[in-house]
Amino acid sequence: MPGHRSITEAEKLAAQRLGGFPIRRDQMAAVANIHRAAAAVRQHLENSVLRGSDLTWTAFVVLWVVWVWDESETRHVAEEAGISKGTLTGVARTLESRGLLKRAGHPTDGRLVLLSLTDEGEQLMQRLFPKFNEEEAFVTGQLTDDECRSLADMLRRVVLQVEDHGEERRQSLLDGAEPAPRRSGRRPRA
Known part of the structure; x- marks a missing residue:
């Protein structure tokens, strides 16, 4: 079982795993x-x-x-x-x-x-x-006040992108079909 890994290590491992994918x-x-x-x-x-x-x-x-x-x-x-x-x-x-x-x-x-x-x-x-x-x-101690404001603004824009256009995107990805019901993680009973 792997132990705690740093962000840097996780990013390197992901880059190795995804090397051939156009991402x-x-x-x-x-x-x-x-x-x-x-x-x-x-x-x-x-x-x-x-x-x-x-x-x-x-x-x-x-x-x-x-x-x-x-x-x-x-x-x-x-x-x-x-x-x-x-x-x-x-x-x-x-x-x-x-x-x-x-x-x-x-x-x-x-x-x-x-x-x-x-x-x-x-x-x-x-x-x-x-x-x-x-x-x-x-x-947020490693960020300046200006960086905090900038980060908050950028994250707000991410949220607005999903709120304003997420449903349309989901419909496009699903060809208009309803999404599959959420699962609790349990397998259906036989």
Whole structure:
């Protein structure tokens, strides 16, 4: 089983493996490093700041979304957090049981559920976010303020490319067919 490898080593191994393929290496490196950076930052923040408050990354993101947007419909919270409605249901129940989040029915549409922070949830975010932001500064410590702004702008453009043109691209790649259903990783029963 291979041990921990550096980014440089992983890039060299990928280049060796893909030597004969006609690929766009710069784009491959950009996307691979977006993933690596996101995973490294997430793990660091979970292990440094969030663990002390017994929060996962996803739970923190849900609290953040509700904190920023105030009372919100679950579908909007799930979308903003980048998670499925099913995942949100479990996270919201956990946060509700801890007294950080409350759920309420929509005043005009009984099918919808609204989420808001409790006073305890509000206090937690006011205490926790400055610590979280200190670690955001730590993980970007090798970048100047201008580089941080430039990086944020470039990543925003990547997100906008997918948001604005991703569906059209998927339809083109699939010749208009619906994508295959997502799999949980389990094999179908015989």
